[in-house]
Amino acid sequence: MALANAMSVSLVSSNVCFGGKQEVYSHESREVKCKMSFSVYIPPKATDGTKVPVLYWLSGLTCTEQNFIIKSGFQRYASEEGVVVVGPDTSPRGLHIDGEEDDYDFGTGAGFYVDATQDKWKNNYRMFSYVTQELIPIIEQNFPVISGCQSICGHSMGGHGAIVCALKNPGLYKSVSAFSPIANPSKGKWGQKAFTGYLGNDPKDWEEWDSTYLVQKYNGPPLNLLIDQGSDDTYLAEDLMGKNLVDSCALANVPVIYRLQEGYDHSFFFVSTFIGEHIRHHSKAFDENVVTEQPITATTVGTTEFSLFGPSSADGASLDILKNYEALIVKQEVDIMGQMCDKYLNGKTILTATEEEESCCSCNCCRRGRRFEMKLTDEKGREVLRLKMKNHCCGQCFCFCRYEKLQVFSPTDSKIGSIEESCNCFHKQLMVYSLSNSDPIYSVNGPNCQSCRCCCTGTTFSINNYSTDEKCGTIAKKWSGLAKEALTYADNFCDLMYFEKSPKKDDDDD
Numbered sequence: 001m002a003l004a005n006a007m008s009v010s011l012v013s014s015n016v017c018f019g020g021k022q023e024v025y026s027h028e029s030r031e032v033k034c035k036m037s038f039s040v041y042i043p044p045k046a047t048d049g050t051k052v053p054v055l056y057w058l059s060g061l062t063c064t065e066q067n068f069i070i071k072s073g074f075q076r077y078a079s080e081e082g083v084v085v086v087g088p089d090t091s092p093r094g095l096h097i098d099g100e101e102d103d104y105d106f107g108t109g110a111g112f113y114v115d116a117t118q119d120k121w122k123n124n125y126r127m128f129s130y131v132t133q134e135l136i137p138i139i140e141q142n143f144p145v146i147s148g149c150q151s152i153c154g155h156s157m158g159g160h161g162a163i164v165c166a167l168k169n170p171g172l173y174k175s176v177s178a179f180s181p182i183a184n185p186s187k188g189k190w191g192q193k194a195f196t197g198y199l200g201n202d203p204k205d206w207e208e209w210d211s212t213y214l215v216q217k218y219n220g221p222p223l224n225l226l227i228d229q230g231s232d233d234t235y236l237a238e239d240l241m242g243k244n245l246v247d248s249c250a251l252a253n254v255p256v257i258y259r260l261q262e263g264y265d266h267s268f269f270f271v272s273t274f275i276g277e278h279i280r281h282h283s284k285a286f287d288e289n290v291v292t293e294q295p296i297t298a299t300t301v302g303t304t305e306f307s308l309f310g311p312s313s314a315d316g317a318s319l320d321i322l323k324n325y326e327a328l329i330v331k332q333e334v335d336i337m338g339q340m341c342d343k344y345l346n347g348k349t350i351l352t353a354t355e356e357e358e359s360c361c362s363c364n365c366c367r368r369g370r371r372f373e374m375k376l377t378d379e380k381g382r383e384v385l386r387l388k389m390k391n392h393c394c395g396q397c398f399c400f401c402r403y404e405k406l407q408v409f410s411p412t413d414s415k416i417g418s419i420e421e422s423c424n425c426f427h428k429q430l431m432v433y434s435l436s437n438s439d440p441i442y443s444v445n446g447p448n449c450q451s452c453r454c455c456c457t458g459t460t461f462s463i464n465n466y467s468t469d470e471k472c473g474t475i476a477k478k479w480s481g482l483a484k485e486a487l488t489y490a491d492n493f494c495d496l497m498y499f500e501k502s503p504k505k506d507d508d509d510d
């Protein structure tokens with residue numbers, strides 16, 4: 001009976017939105033010992049009671065449960081992806097604790113998602129336990145969500161709160177994302193003020209609530225961590241310091257995609273621009289068949305790139321995922337590759353590329369110019385990378401010096417790099433670019449024959465590090481007959497790609 005009361009919620013408002021319902025509820029909270037409000041968006045897919053995954057949203061300083069539901073426009077994407085979205089208030093309210101209402105960045109509207117230890121605050125300012133322990137069962141009891149299928153994201157104070165909730169509860173969330181998180185609160189003025197008040201004067205005690213320290217100890221399943229940060233955010237240098245968290249992730253070998261978005265500020269205009277991408281990121285993580293985790297960091301849309309393998313590493317970006325694999329097979333419509341695979345790939349870690357989409361030109365002369373999309377999957381069939389080529393036919397069908405550009409994306413649709421065919425009439429050369437570098441990171445060098453695909457029985461392409469010219473891989477192209485060669489674009493690209501250990505790494509190992 002006591003449990004039923006603890007779980008009961010009262011409807012405050014309900015509005016139809018993108019075919020679903022945007023609602024607000026209140027309830028008496030066990031953890032923060034006052035009445036709390038939270039928002040719940042129920043997508044059309046779940047309005048008949050069908051259970052769907054749930055995404056928790058944590059807002060920033062000064063917000064209630066209202067700001068996000070009014071300003072971000074997230075409902076369009078939650079409706080499309082079929083995700084329930086829950087957004088709690090940012091602190092307890094109306095407790096008449098001395099000093100509670102004095103500042104916008106402490107007390108009311110500024111709970112910082114910690115469990116306070118200081119006398120004045122410790123009975124009520126328990127937003128961490130509220131979000132991670134009290135709210136989840138309340139939502140599972142009262143709304144159509146799949147138990148245990150949840151992710152978390154947030155903005156600023158809430159962005160950091162989301163990361164801390166995930167770091168302190170390994171495996172509780174399938175993925176985590178943040179907009180402009182207060183990433184190293186022990187070092188910034190917002191964080192120092194709040195932590196002193198809630199946690200006391202000893203900065204050592206703050207480390208338990210600071211993501212930049214916590215990530216060093218993280219030892220759980222993949223976090224699937226995505227962070228967006230505006231480059232023109234006025235709080236970036238003194239309060240947010242996302243780069244500290246990224247560097248800490250690099251040291252701890254915890255993957256993070258950190259995107260510095262050129263020109264954006266700290267406002268909900270920024271959140272509303274990228275909230276669709278975040279919801280899709282979480283939606284992919286709910287799908288067990290997709291690897292949202294990349295072994296490296298960090299894409300940016302602007303000119304800056306952080307890499308988990310050293311801030312100025314030229315081959316940063318997620319193309320490094322290929323280093324985890326020893327070979328890539330391009331799957332063909334007539335699978336003679338099986339025999340080859342058995343022969344050459346026994347015991348190797350492999351990726352398989354499958355062409356996804358064929359459209360536009362069916363005429364043979366245009367087929368190299370048509371749009372296509374190729375999925376690279378690991379041995380468990382989980383997507384690791386995606387290659388896309390936009391349709392750029394026609395008019396050039398008989399030009400030998402065709403300029404082609406293949407875009408490389410992560411499974412969550414972040415652009416990682418590109419592959420371009422250089423304009424050389426005598427031999428085939430492909431250049432592999434990461435996002436921020438103007439120079440290629442690898443070159444793929446074909447034989448000295450433009451039309452080799454029509455006359456060779458087997459061909460080898462070498463993959464070289466562009467700056468050192470060291471060979472780091474091979475593409476073995478096996479001629480498989482005219483009928484089959486005409487079937488896919490994929491087999492024009494390569495049949496079998498071996499990634500050799502780079503000579504430099506071998507040296508290091510010695």
Ligand SMILES: N[C@@H](CCC(=O)N[C@@H](CS)C(=O)NCC(=O)O)C(=O)O
Binds near residue numbers: 062071104267
């Ligand atoms: N200068 C702001 C600082 C607080 C702020 O920027 N809050 C962000 C989160 S850290 C926010 O979401 N504000 C509410 C809104 O924009 O609707 C203020 O005094 O309100």
